[in-house]
Amino acid sequence: MxxxxxxxxxxxxxxxxxxxxxxxxxxxxxxxxxxxxxxxxxxxxxxxxxxxxxxxxxxxxxxxxxxxxxxxxxxxxxxxxxxxxxxxxxxxxxxxxxxxxxxxxxxxxxxxxxxxxxxxxxxxHPLLRLLAPEPLSDDFDAAYLARVASGRKVAIKQLLMNSQRVVGVGNIYASEALFHAGIRPQRSAARVRSDEFPRLVKAIRKVLRAAIREGGTTLRDYVNPEGMPGYFRQKLFVYERGGEPCRVCRTPIRQIVQGQRSTYYCPTCQN
The missing domain is CATH 3.20.190.10 (MutM-like, N-terminal)
Structure with missing residues (x-):
């Protein structure tokens, strides 16, 4: 979507x-x-x-x-x-x-x-008033992310996909951001170290900004206002690359299911 x-x-x-x-x-x-x-x-x-x-x-x-x-x-x-x-x-x-x-x-x-x-x-409006800060805004920083993750047993990827904690990231970009931050998606939010949150915030922003530059990601139906597909899919590091070699270390990318959604990660680059 x-x-x-x-x-x-x-x-x-x-x-x-x-x-x-x-x-x-x-x-x-x-x-x-x-x-x-x-x-x-x-x-x-x-x-x-x-x-x-x-x-x-x-x-x-x-x-x-x-x-x-x-x-x-x-x-x-x-x-x-x-x-x-x-x-x-x-x-x-x-x-x-x-x-x-x-x-x-x-x-x-x-x-x-x-x-x-x-x-x-x-x-x-009821649909918008409880939404979390925008991930590209100054309100979304390492201190904020550490605060909402503190003590939570939920997997860090699920936290990133919770619109009352982080908005707009979704399944594709959560997987990609966690790869760039070197964090396994199934690790509990509470076990993300304080020194990792700045890296994760930086990775989320990097991935979102790169996707915007490329016009989004085409996965099934999406096209931009000119009817053209987004091209960020060609630059994905892990998403929908299960079994393919990691672009960094060549280890096969693993695919698991979290919350009924496919998750992809590199078992070597992410810990």
Whole structure:
């Protein structure tokens, strides 16, 4: 599913087309996403100018003059800018039509995404208010990570995937960051040493920034706003490389299951 780098790539790709533009209308072809699109959303958003487009974790926040749309791409969603008259394809569920004649088209084969509305600060919405600090922000540092890991028996990889502790990392980037930090994913969070947290924070940021530069990672459905795949997959060190030689030491990469998700690590480079 799209993680922080894919969502940030989407935000950067569509931002020039939507910021400071007036929404002419919203066409909802299929309201039944993870949560039903509010029936009143098209009428509330029409005629309003998009003041800014933000990202919080894996949510896109369209701040209008009076209220905000909160969009989540789910497992297979994508947003693309195109002429409003472009023929509709299967799973094209929503068009946000702009005054420019372009539209922002939301496609979601699995319909696990969402498009919601709030007239309050979107950061206080129930879906967002308990989220952890952004991993690329100053609030996310070694002291913070050490504090939330202290005394916790849960595996460090599971901690990194808990959105109330760390947001936007997800399965792919947690595996990659732990490799670069030299920490085995199954080690309990409480057993990560104090000197390892700065290395882990640095690795998380390094992996996320590199993925953003490459336009995200293509694993099944993801494409960027131009319809092109992300290329970070070609640079993965461990994820989906079970049995292949480690790029550093040539030891075969191991694959295990944690929390019903595949985990990959190098038994030599990680301890």
């Amino acid at each position: 799209p993680e922080l780098p894919e969502v940030e790539t989407t935000r950067r790709g569509i931002e020039p087309a939507v910021t400071a533009r007036v929404i002419d209308r919203i066409v909802v072809r299929e309201p039944r996403l993870r949560w039903r699109i509010p029936d009143e959303l098209p009428a509330l958003a029409a005629g309003q100018r998009v003041q800014q487009l933000r990202r919080r974790a894996k949510y896109l926040l369209f701040d209008l003059e009076r209220g905000s749309m909160i969009l989540h791409l789910g497992m297979s969603g994508s947003l693309r800018v195109m002429p409003a008259g472009t023929p509709v394809l299967p799973h094209d569920h929503v068009d946000i039509v702009l005054e420019t004649g372009q539209c922002l088209r939301y496609n979601d084969p699995r319909r696990f995404g969402s498009l919601l509305w709030t007239e309050d600060d979107p950061l206080t």
